Amino acid sequence: MTAVVEGAASSVELVEHAPAVSLDLPDGIGRALAAGDIVNAAPDPYAPGRWSLRAGSKVGVVAVSVPGGEPFTVRITPKVPIARLFFLLGYSLDPRSGWRDGQVDVAEHHDLLPALAHAVERQIDRALRQGLLQGYRATEETALVVRGRIREAEQIRRHFGATLPVEVAYDEFTTDIAENRILRAAVERLLRLPGVPRDVRRRLLHQRTRLADVTPIVRGQPIPDWHPTRLNARYHHALHLARVVLDGASAEQAPGGLRIDGFLFDMNQLFEDFVTVALRETFRGTHRTGRLQDPHHLDENAAIRMKPDFVLYGPDQSPLAVADAKYKAEKPEGYPGADLYQMLAYCTALGLPEGHLVYAKGNAPHAAHRVRHAGIVLHQHALDLGQAPDGLLAGITAIARQMCPDLGV
Known part of the structure; x- marks a missing residue:
């Protein structure tokens, strides 16, 4: 209709x-x-x-x-409530940082972009309450005084042996570091998007003022890398959400002068990330290892590649279980058959007797199918995204028990 x-x-x-x-x-x-x-x-x-x-x-x-x-x-x-979506997002980004305890505050916003803009601004505000993080940045420049070390090759190439100016390299202790540049880029991006509420926009402008001395990232430049450490711990939540904003940005010039600009978030990817990260966390500490997007080949000549969402390995590095997450609209008659064929291929190539497909709950309950002449059992699980966080994680634990009953998780 x-x-x-x-x-x-x-x-x-x-x-x-x-x-x-x-x-x-x-x-x-x-x-x-x-x-x-x-x-x-x-x-x-x-x-x-x-x-x-x-x-x-x-x-x-x-x-x-x-x-x-x-x-x-x-x-x-x-379709998922905004608060639940942010739990899925936060847990996928950093499952051990207490996202269940309201770290991602979406306030009263019921639409995705206003809620995201509010959450990012609040996290940046918390990150900057003790002032901007400082760190060492490698700097190379032409100077009139020697600072750090002389870049001899550049000195000869550019100045033909002249004493001044001098090409130097040194580590500068500054606020103009990757972490602050990422935060500023996210703020700038949100300020350009349609639909950010006026009060949130005002607070974002305040955060941009606090980050004014940080070099902006020009559109088209790569986003700098950052690595979580003890020193930047107060930035972690803000940086994770900032990358969501930057990774979800879409801006392009279309034919005829049309311009497309906005923020899009793929629920397929979010569901897959949550399921696989939650499964990996469930098996943590059990002497088993979960690998996400694990590359394999279907054929003996290694010509046909495949990449299951989640493969569980034992202490001897042999595959114990395989799972794929499938957030998709179900047909009225139930789960799509093509997913079963894909999982059968995974089980055959990995030498496993069972495979597990995990769907967002819709029209069909849990089902299991034994493949004729092969004996392989294909499970289809339904995860209800309408549950509270504890219920969602309990659902993942139940799936993990079926994947590996002897672990006692």
């Missing part, structure tokens, strides 16, 4: 995997949405001049700007 929005629209609100919406759109915007892999967009076959828009697994907000015209905004709401 397709809902119809009458008249030319400047925005539309869609729900993840909900029925399509038909509305009056300029062809350029419709084509841009379709080409940008933002939503399923196609001309409405029953209404000439209208476009049918249907959200898939990507949620967030995107603005399509037409030269000389008003931007068209698409907001896609997840």
Whole structure:
């Protein structure tokens, strides 16, 4: 069933995997949405001049700007409650940092982008309460005095043996370090996105002022790496969320001067990350090792590659269990059969008698299928994302017990 929005629209609100919406759109915007892999967009076959828009697994907000015209905004709401989504996100990023205890505060916001902007700003504020973190940054420059060490090769190449100026390299103790640059980049990114509430935007501007002496990351430049340490511990939550903002950014120039700008979050990836990280944490300390996105080959000639989401190994590094996470819209009749064929291939190549598919709960309960002439059992589990965090983790533990009954987890 397709809902119809009458008249030319400047925005539309869609729900993840909900029925399509038909509305009056300029062809350029419709084509841009379709080409940008933002939503399923196609001309409405029953209404000439209208476009049918249907959200898939990507949620967030995107603005399509037409030269000389008003931007068209698409907001896609997840089916999962915002607070639950942030638990899944936080646990996937750092499962041992107490995300269940409200570390990611989404306040009263019910849409993804306002909630994310609020959470990022609050975490940055907490990170900077003791002042900006300082650290050593490797610096190379041309100077009139010697500082650090002389770069002899550069001195000869650039100055032909002249004494001054001198090419030097040294470590500078400064606030202009990767951690602060990432935070500033996230703030700048959020300030450019449509749909950030006025009060959150005001607080983000305050955070940008606090980070004013930090070198901004120019669009197109790679995001600098950072590594969690004891010294930057108060930044960890803020940095994790900042990377979510930067990794989910979408901005491109489309043909004809169209511009697409916004933030999109893939629920497929979020569900996969949560399930695999939670399984790995469940088996931690059991002398078994869980590996995520573990590369293997289906054939003996190593020509056909495959990458199960999660493979559990024993102390002797032999495979004990395999699992794949499948967040997708189920058909009314139940789980998609293609997933079973994929899991059968994993079990065959790894020499395992059982395989496990984990879905977000929908139309079908747990099921198990014994493959004819092979004896391999394929399990399909349903994880209810509507549960509280403790219930979600208990569901993961129950799946882990079925994967490896003798571990006592």
